[in-house]
Amino acid sequence: MTTDLVAAVDIGGTKVAGALVDGTGDLLHRVQGPTRARESAENVLRAVTDVVTQLTEHELWHRVVAVGIGSAGPVDARNGTVSPVNIPAWREFPLVEGVRKTTGALPINLVGDGAAIAAGEHWTGAARGRSNALCMVVSTGVGGGLIVDGRLRPGPTGNAGHIGHISVDFNGDLCPCGGRGCVERIASGTNIARYALAAGWRPAEPDGDVTAAGVAAAAAAGDPIALAAYDRSARALAAGIAATATLVEIETVVVGGGVSQAGEVLFGPLRRALGEFATLPFVRNLEVAPAQLGTDAGLVGAAAACWSDPDTFLIRGEAGN
Structure with a gap:
């Protein structure tokens, strides 16, 4: 520098x-x-x-x-x-x-943007000093980027690590990208709120927050539908992370974006679900950390x-x- x-x-x-x-x-x-x-x-x-x-x-x-x-x-x-x-x-x-x-x-x-976030977190954030990492943003969309052998690997077009459009449900909902059952279509903040509302969740106040942040607050208070919405998101993320780790042998996963602000409402079920999906010896002990650089x-x-x-x-x- x-x-x-x-x-x-x-x-x-x-x-x-x-x-x-x-x-x-x-x-x-x-x-x-x-x-x-x-x-x-x-x-x-x-x-x-x-x-x-x-x-x-x-x-x-x-x-x-x-x-x-x-x-x-x-x-x-x-x-x-x-x-x-x-x-x-x-x-x-x-x-x-x-x-x-x-x-x-x-x-x-x-x-x-996912590659950019990976580069930033590797430079001064939660992936600093890590040689092989997937850095993700989970917000209105889901993106990601890869650090491999200590360097950002954006790929020929700059999209490598775009985990949001890995399909984790081949019979799932149609995604705006044209695919089906993409991680983003299940795990993004927009889709957490969409799922919770469709399942009957409503904020306690008539004019309360109906975004993923409102669902997170309800989940933290024990609302079963809100908890299910975040568990569903976490499982989709875990499936995508496990697939990525199997392909490129990452050791660390850094998760940022607005949805990550839910804290253990997201990270708790995410770590549990990774235990189910990341089962091969070389992906079994993935480190999961919240991003440090914020907005x-x-x-x-x-x-x-x-x-x-x-x-x-x-x-x-x-x-x-």
Whole structure:
């Protein structure tokens, strides 16, 4: 890491965040705006460029050597395009080209948001010092990224580790991605709430919280339907984690995102379910840990992925000659 800065951008279904990040992972300047995910493709891009423009106007911008973007996916890092499941207007959308109009000649590194979070947690968070880890975000969607042999492995297109769209029920509900029984379709916050409401759960107050957070509070108080909703989510996560661990021999699983804020309401049944699904000797003792970077994980990770990209280092080296 150096004393230069990376401009990091984190694009999700509800917000776009941006930051100037130094070589230790500190956010020196942070901005945020709404994604406007249900609007036109051009309006969503404008939401992103508005955030990037605010970064370019900061007094430290002259120190920026690269731009790291972590976006809801799928992404295609080779072509600089994105097709987020939760941003309907963006299908093979030329995101890198659109951002480059604001950032100029700086190199841009694009990865999926799950890969970004993995890079961040491995750099300064719960996976620091771990050689083989799956880092996940469980929120309105479910994403993930892989650390293998001590390095982020985003894959050719930047989507490796996208655990949310592993099918754990081949006869299950149709997922917006086009598959059936995906982890995300069962385990995300949206689907925890959907399942609980369909099963008859209602908050104690007429105008109470009907999101996954409200279900978590009810589960903590012992509500049987709410507990069942979180147990169902945990089992889907465990099945996906066990499948991933079997393929790539991860040792640590880091779970972040809004749903992880439920604490033991989620982690308790998740650890129990892993005992059922992860039974082979080389996956039997998976460590499960909560993420440490909170809502800034995507920004720290977009910067970390940028620092670790060989092409970015090459360009930075040439610029310094």
